[in-house]
Amino acid sequence: MLIIGIAGGTGCGKTTVVNQIVNELPENEVGVISQDSYYNETSHLSYDERTKINFDHPRAIDFDLLYDHLVALKNNEVIEQPVYSFVKHNRTKDSILTHPHKVMIVEGILILTNPKVRELFDIKIYVHADSDERLIRRIKRDISERGRDIDEVLLRYQTTLKPMHQQFIEPTKEFADIIIPNNRYNTVAVDIVRTIINERLL
Numbered sequence: 070m071l072i073i074g075i076a077g078g079t080g081c082g083k084t085t086v087v088n089q090i091v092n093e094l095p096e097n098e099v100g101v102i103s104q105d106s107y108y109n110e111t112s113h114l115s116y117d118e119r120t121k122i123n124f125d126h127p128r129a130i131d132f133d134l135l136y137d138h139l140v141a142l143k144n145n146e147v148i149e150q151p152v153y154s155f156v157k158h159n160r161t162k163d164s165i166l167t168h169p170h171k172v173m174i175v176e177g178i179l180i181l182t183n184p185k186v187r188e189l190f191d192i193k194i195y196v197h198a199d200s201d202e203r204l205i206r207r208i209k210r211d212i213s214e215r216g217r218d219i220d221e222v223l224l225r226y227q228t229t230l231k232p233m234h235q236q237f238i239e240p241t242k243e244f245a246d247i248i249i250p251n252n253r254y255n256t257v258a259v260d261i262v263r264t265i266i267n268e269r270l271l
């Protein structure tokens with residue numbers, strides 16, 4: 070199994086890059102794990118308390134569960150990937166049966182911050198987009214897809230997104246084997262990554 074970690078700040082285009090890679094690979098050979106599925110289970114908190122969580126800090130993520138799931142997949146076991154709701158700020162009661170594949174892609178803002186999880190990646194990729202570009206994309210996406218309004222996104226950006234990006238996310242660029250510049254759609258970089266995957270799969 071080849072495990073690829075794809076990190077980068079919110080709105081840099083990780084999900085988009087993953088989809089571009091996946092679309093060009095045979096369906097049965099690739100599986101995707103999202104770090105967002107591994108936000109801590111917080112049912113013991115009220116909705117208001119959950120809105121105050123710093124979702125851009127590594128301690129918001131259940132890295133132990135993510136690590137155990139990746140090891141299980143490596144051992145050819147099927148896992149139950151949790152499903153996360155950005156509207157409820159919590160895991161739902163659902164899970165997705167995720168089967169091991171020749172290529173497993175793990176994407177998320179903080180996945181390169183955890184040393185144990187980082188060690189499991191055969192290829193580490195960091196997607197870069199400038200902060201103004203990421204903010205614009207985040208505003209549009211959170212309003213259209215995640216039930217937020219402009220004030221919520223901007224407040225979160227100033228109080229947590231920006232400082233956490235500088236403290237935890239941007240520094241993980243140094244762990245990357247490949248950095249993809251993604252201020253514009255970068256089909257050349259995606260082609261290169263796909264070629265590397267195909268070579269490793271031979």
Ligand SMILES: Nc1ncnc2c1ncn2[C@@H]1O[C@H](COP(=O)(O)OP(=O)(O)O)[C@@H](O)[C@H]1O
Pocket residue numbers: 077078079080081082083084085086206207210251252253254255
């Ligand atoms: N290179 C790009 N240029 C313009 N818009 C992009 C680009 N990559 C992604 N987007 C858009 O930006 C938003 C956030 O992208 P997404 O892939 O969800 O980022 P991430 O997973 O890193 O948060 C989406 O609406 C997506 O369509």
Ligand SMILES: Nc1ccn([C@@H]2O[C@H](COP(=O)(O)O)[C@@H](O)[C@H]2O)c(=O)n1
Pocket residue numbers: 078079080083105108124125154155156157158159177178230
């Ligand atoms: N309840 C939540 C949980 C997380 N977020 C934000 O999601 C971002 C990570 O997802 P990307 O797809 O953008 O990589 C992260 O910046 C969290 O602030 C949220 O808004 N609400």
